[in-house]
Amino acid sequence: MDTGTIMEQVKVQIAVANAQELLQRMTDKCFKKCIGKPGSTLDNSEQKCIAMCMDRYMDAWNTVSRAYNSRLQRERARI
């Protein structure tokens, strides 16, 4: 197996793990935010809330990622 193929696989595996982590945490957070008392079905307002919550969670993830990255760069410049 050549280096390129191995690296491709490593990158795919990391991307899958990252997506799974996001999915799991997002489900946890949005369930807590949107489902007060679990009823017999996911009603319309709950589904809308889940969709909105997912979008905002991903926004929050990106904001946090940028903030952390800029902090790392500042810390590196300080040394």
Next chain:
Amino acid sequence: MADFNSGFDLSASEKAEAAELQKMIAVEQQKAQFQAQVHNFTDVCWDKCVEKPGSKLDSRTETCLISCVERFIDTTLTITNRFTQMVQKGAH
């Protein structure tokens, strides 16, 4: 990092390739570590900053998220420093 070449007879070019691969994997590992940390921060800061998810991430929430990351890191550094001092002094 473990030397996975030991025990194998590799040519110079194979050794160079293995070293190159190790370097590239280390880079990916660092990226993965960064992402894992972002997951943790988002988890904590979401609870602190987001009341009800709206149609947009408002600027107040965004500012809160950024401050949350900064203060969490500050807290980590403060606690690490203080803990180190405690250990060095031998105090409990």
